[in-house]
Amino acid sequence: MQDHDVQPSGLTRRRVLGGMGIAGLALMSSPALAQETVDLHVPGGPSTRMLTTSYPQKGRMILQRSSPPWLETPFEVFDKGVFTPNDQHYVSWHWANFPGDIDVNKFQLTVRGQVNQALSLSLNDILQGFPRFDIAAVNQCAGASRIYAEPRVAGAQWANGAMSNALWTGVRLKDVLDRAGVKPGAIAVRFGGLDEPVMPDAPKFLKSLSIDHARDGEVMIAFGMNGEQLPLLNGFPLRLVVPGWCGVYWIKMLNDIEVLDQPDTNYWTATGYRVPDTPHNTVKPGATGFKMVPVTGNAPRSFITNIRNGDSVPAGTPASARGIAFGGDCGVARVDLSIDGGKSWQPTKLGADQGTYGFRQWQTAFTLSARGAHTLMVRCTNTKNEAQPDFRTWNPAGYLFNTIEATHVLAA
């Protein structure tokens, strides 16, 4: 793991990503200004994105939006192991106003609201004052893979790299709440960070959990990520980790915890991030009359990571397929591979279990006997016996996409 604490001096100057939109594309033919790009292979476009190494503490990332940053993990990273390196863990911010300058001696985490004793905790209080634990968990944006929605929908046009897995280190939210003493009648806990909207009347980014969820002993206030402090863009110094739930709940730069005795009415909890209350949260485009409910837990997903669309596979010879899976809001029970476009399935061998909510590696051997085009598919079934759907899911905001992935190859 790299040491991110030492920054090259160039990063202390204000940097502007110049001409990254249309102008950048127009200049690509000039070798001196050549900018590395990635093709996300989306029908209808725009399919091309810049790759960037300009963000502090971040390696090579897909630039989905310059500001506030949306940086996607390049897909090949997922073939290297179950834990995503911190410098390629995806990045997503709602509001552009967040500090780049954080003094660990001044930072305070407030616990207030329906508690017996409001707290103002220093980072030292958090690091030294509570039992700590580790948990592996996938942080996935609710809008992951939105770019593949058919028909397309507005929003962050993430491909399959708006997910990352880390081994998180921190303290139990329950222990911090117990220190403050939750009053009877508390029903929810609301979380806020140092990020602020640009427009003063805009809704500050806040999310809530029920009091029981907040006190389940798994929800973490994390200060460590794969054994290091968090990168700034992933929420330094403290981030809420809600294992199994979408990244929107994982409040970055967490500095405010408010215990509520009334339902949270703020925009992000009461209005935003809604999906149809239907099986697989899916509806027909244009349909109306369904109930909308908040996005909560992740759904099972799996990916082949060593074979990409358009690859050539030797015919008549055993080849290896491998990849990653996660169960969503529970563990992985099994991962199956199909080499005939989903007509038949064969089990794969699961790798070591690094934690219920993390990525699980899988691998298997397969043989394509006939030359020509074949479709490989991979399907995760989680420990709640929920399998990825074999039809294209769709909802108006493009959330929680988890249709079985297909990889088209040529046996030669």
Added chain:
Amino acid sequence: MQRQVLPMVAILGLILLSQPGRAATITTLKSLKLDVPTSDTMFPGPGSDAINNNCLACHSADHVLNQPSLSREAWQEVVNKMITAYKAPVSPDDAKAIVDYLARTKGTS
């Protein structure tokens, strides 16, 4: 562009490389002072004044340029959401000019 998939023997070694992450004992955190890049890209072409003047304070232009082609109705919905949910102070005239620009440059028809 085609890649060759390596035969199985070549790949089996790689799968063993992934080590479980071990959480080091973090005793202190170090302060950070970093600059996060922004973008100075503007929306191009005629009719772009309203979108350049109203939208770039909260997000860079690539947010919009990377969106799919959408119907005028869908763009109207996006602009309405920016105004009502996210409180963007956009005048009705500018809102219309923004929707016109988006429907013209990123429309479906």
